Amino acid sequence: xxxxxxxxxxxxxxxxxxxxxxxxNRGRIRPEVEERIKRIAREMGYQPSRAGRALAMAKRKxxxxxxxxxxxxxxxxxxxxxxxxxxxxxxxxxxxxxxxxIEGVEPEKVMAxxxxxxxxxxxxxxxxxxxxxxxxxxxxxxxxxYGIPIVTFNAxxxxxxxxxxxxxxxxxxxxxxxGLMWEMTGGNGQVAIISGQVANPxxxxxxxxxxxxxxxxxPGIEIVDIRYSYDDEWVASKIVEEFLELYPELTGIYITGHxxxxxxxxxxxxxxxKTMHVIAxxxxxxxxxxxxxxxxxxxxxxxxxxxxxSPVIILFQLLFDSKAPEKxxxxxxxVIRTKYNMG
Amino acid sequence: xxxxxxxxxxxxxxxxxxxxxxxxNRGRIRPEVEERIKRIAREMGYQPSRAGRALAMAKRKxxxxxxxxxxxxxxxxxxxxxxxxxxxxxxxxxxxxxxxxIEGVEPEKVMAxxxxxxxxxxxxxxxxxxxxxxxxxxxxxxxxxYGIPIVTFNAxxxxxxxxxxxxxxxxxxxxxxxGLMWEMTGGNGQVAIISGQVANPxxxxxxxxxxxxxxxxxPGIEIVDIRYSYDDEWVASKIVEEFLELYPELTGIYITGHxxxxxxxxxxxxxxxKTMHVIAxxxxxxxxxxxxxxxxxxxxxxxxxxxxxSPVIILFQLLFDSKAPEKxxxxxxxVIRTKYNMG
DNA sequence: CTGAAAGCGCTTACAG
DNA sequence: CTGAAAGCGCTTACAG
Numbered sequence: 220x221x222x223x224x225x226x227x228x229x230x231x232x233x234x235x236x237x238x239x240x241x242x243x244n245r246g247r248i249r250p251e252v253e254e255r256i257k258r259i260a261r262e263m264g265y266q267p268s269r270a271g272r273a274l275a276m277a278k279r280k281x282x283x284x285x286x287x288x289x290x291x292x293x294x295x296x297x298x299x300x301x302x303x304x305x306x307x308x309x310x311x312x313x314x315x316x317x318x319x320x321i322e323g324v325e326p327e328k329v330m331a332x333x334x335x336x337x338x339x340x341x342x343x344x345x346x347x348x349x350x351x352x353x354x355x356x357x358x359x360x361x362x363x364x365y366g367i368p369i370v371t372f373n374a375x376x377x378x379x380x381x382x383x384x385x386x387x388x389x390x391x392x393x394x395x396x397x398g399l400m401w402e403m404t405g406g407n408g409q410v411a412i413i414s415g416q417v418a419n420p421x422x423x424x425x426x427x428x429x430x431x432x433x434x435x436x437x438p439g440i441e442i443v444d445i446r447y448s449y450d451d452e453w454v455a456s457k458i459v460e461e462f463l464e465l466y467p468e469l470t471g472i473y474i475t476g477h478x479x480x481x482x483x484x485x486x487x488x489x490x491x492x493k494t495m496h497v498i499a500x501x502x503x504x505x506x507x508x509x510x511x512x513x514x515x516x517x518x519x520x521x522x523x524x525x526x527x528x529s530p531v532i533i534l535f536q537l538l539f540d541s542k543a544p545e546k547x548x549x550x551x552x553x554v555i556r557t558k559y560n561m562g
Numbered sequence: 563x564x565x566x567x568x569x570x571x572x573x574x575x576x577x578x579x580x581x582x583x584x585x586x587n588r589g590r591i592r593p594e595v596e597e598r599i600k601r602i603a604r605e606m607g608y609q610p611s612r613a614g615r616a617l618a619m620a621k622r623k624x625x626x627x628x629x630x631x632x633x634x635x636x637x638x639x640x641x642x643x644x645x646x647x648x649x650x651x652x653x654x655x656x657x658x659x660x661x662x663x664i665e666g667v668e669p670e671k672v673m674a675x676x677x678x679x680x681x682x683x684x685x686x687x688x689x690x691x692x693x694x695x696x697x698x699x700x701x702x703x704x705x706x707x708y709g710i711p712i713v714t715f716n717a718x719x720x721x722x723x724x725x726x727x728x729x730x731x732x733x734x735x736x737x738x739x740x741g742l743m744w745e746m747t748g749g750n751g752q753v754a755i756i757s758g759q760v761a762n763p764x765x766x767x768x769x770x771x772x773x774x775x776x777x778x779x780x781p782g783i784e785i786v787d788i789r790y791s792y793d794d795e796w797v798a799s800k801i802v803e804e805f806l807e808l809y810p811e812l813t814g815i816y817i818t819g820h821x822x823x824x825x826x827x828x829x830x831x832x833x834x835x836k837t838m839h840v841i842a843x844x845x846x847x848x849x850x851x852x853x854x855x856x857x858x859x860x861x862x863x864x865x866x867x868x869x870x871x872s873p874v875i876i877l878f879q880l881l882f883d884s885k886a887p888e889k890x891x892x893x894x895x896x897v898i899r900t901k902y903n904m905g
Numbered sequence: 906c907t908g909a910a911a912g913c914g915c916t917t918a919c920a921g
Numbered sequence: 922c923t924g925a926a927a928g929c930g931c932t933t934a935c936a937g
Contacts, residue, residue: 221653221656221930223929223930223931224930224931225930225931233907233908234907234908234909235908235909235930235931235932236907236908236909236910236932236933237906237907237908239931239932239933240906240907243932245932246906247906247907248906248907249906249907252906252907266650266653266654267654267930267931268616268617268620268654268655268656268929268930268931269613269616269654269655270612270613270614270616270617270620270654270655270656270929270930270931271613271617271913271929271930271931271932272930272931272932273611273612273613273913273914273931274611274613274614274617274912274913274914274915274929274930274931274932275912275913275930275931275932275933276913276931276932276933277611277613277912277913277914278912278913278932278933279932279933307609310564310609311609311610311611311612311613312611312612312613313564313611313613313913313914391902391903394902395900395902395903397902398900398901398902399900402745402746402859402860402900403745403746405748432902516745517745552903552905553902553903553905554897554903555898555899555900555903556898557738557741557742557745557898558741559734559737559738559740559741559775559896560734560738560895560896560897560898562895562896564914566913566914566915567914567915568914568915576923576924577923577924577925578914578915578916578924578925579916579917579923579924579925579926580922580923580924582915582916582917583922583923586916588916589922590922590923591922591923592922592923595922595923610914610915611913611914611915613913613914613915614913614914614915614916614929615914615915615916616915616929616930617913617914617915617916617928617929617930617931618914618915618916618917618928618929619915619916619917619929620928620929620930621916621917621928621929622916622917656929656930906937907936907937908935908936908937909935909936909937910933910934910935910936911932911933911934911935912931912932912933913930913931913932913933914929915928915929916927916928916929917926917927917928917929918926918927919924919925919926919927920923920924920925920926921922921923921924921925
């Protein structure tokens, strides 16, 4: 028996329209009437019906655009799944979600998509950013000048006017890896890091989280080397070969990003796959395969689908329920998987 | 631009009512017309609007009852939060959710609540079961005779006609603990288990999962003892004292259920809190405290809120969208936490 | 500043 | 077996 606008109108002795104006701050109403209606609504425990609102707003549709980069990667394919789920949800409420899939990093294409969305009258945009001065400016402009809220996800563009950012706390993910390394090694021994691109801020941040925590909390562990695979499997495998030669006592490897296949194949070839303590990131099929086999001991990641789902829902809640996100940084849960809880 | 019933009606040259009858299998329609309409709907990519349906069904409300036992425990308090979230969701669609909170285990009270819900015309019930012959019979009766679907959660009552069960795969949780113990101990040494009640099937299943995996996969680890704390902190602490006396080489402890406080305090008192490898279950505040301090190394659990949320949503989807759950066993994700990803 | 009316997409009696 | 109409709770022009 949820309370309806009608019932409040009767209780207050006014029309539904007036209640609507009062409760949704639409103006054109005498302040004392507004006050009184709000009080009555509160007293009656009024909760607006999303269904009613959705239907009434079916004409003036809510339109959300989503722009994805790096679509050639399996990770973003998983993110896409979350976006598609959210799309269905939003569309069942009469909204529209349009998705742009971009391969690689192409700020120009992102901006072109933004432009198209703006022209077509979309009211909110979620996008995976990349470091680019023009894009930064565009984000601020959309937010300020056009009043189109922007949510970034997967990566951030700090110091812009974006509404919020959905993504992993990469520094904390690195610290988490450090903690796991400690548990496995008993707090002693030599470990090494294999990272991806020097230019990838997410990977660098994981690496920093890892080294910071090791240095602060685990003095018995020595980080002997940090190398970059440049996202190339062959390079990654070469790095491992060198590591094993240079540091015969090496007991653990932390892989911040790509290169898992190269690392694991080489460890297997050299008969080190069962004894080396390996921690990697992201729940990609390739990675899960090595986790299952036992070459990777721990995989740290996030629910990629959540990362795609959340930005769309955040925008929808803002536009539909006028409910802004509480925090600027919407960190996804840091998930730890072993072969036993792969799901 | 979602397709509406109206548009299909026009395309098919019939009325909205007829399209409704065809698409929702309400009968009273010529089979060939039904076929044709279904085909047209498919071709046009019709997706029913939840908002429209919700509004139209506002009279004939969907009413879901939730019966919770063990409400004195912090775990169930968390589950309750998930139930309340789901309640809001359902009510924003015009449904009703009524919650019964029972302390301890009281099958009679559960059945009384069921009876009340049935009399009031509720259309679905989610409940935390307990082993009881009468309750088993009731569940079957509600499902079969009254046509009221029942979802059990937190625990199961196997071989009943319940729609499905939402809960943890406790055996797999035990295996997961075994895997973590292996990582921490390097695969060698003596470990012991502290369990709760012998009569608690969930705990026994965790214990079995743990011992099974150790025996099958980690022959270097010896399980030296299994004791029951009967959910008493004092007993738990006594057990630990004995353990340390009997097995001075003891390197790991697996706590399947309650007793965490007793165990951890004693370990701390005896100066073993930093060296002993401890794995426990469930994300209770007490447990998280010991995780943070470093006495517990790994905490295995599930998102308790999800466990409360999901049964309600499953019933709602069944009743509102006519969409039955895909699987009988709806296992919640097995979550691993260290002090670094407590969230 | 306020009210009366139309309409969003669907379901449900009620006629035929 | 099929259609026309009412109504669910809300928003939105349009009058006043």
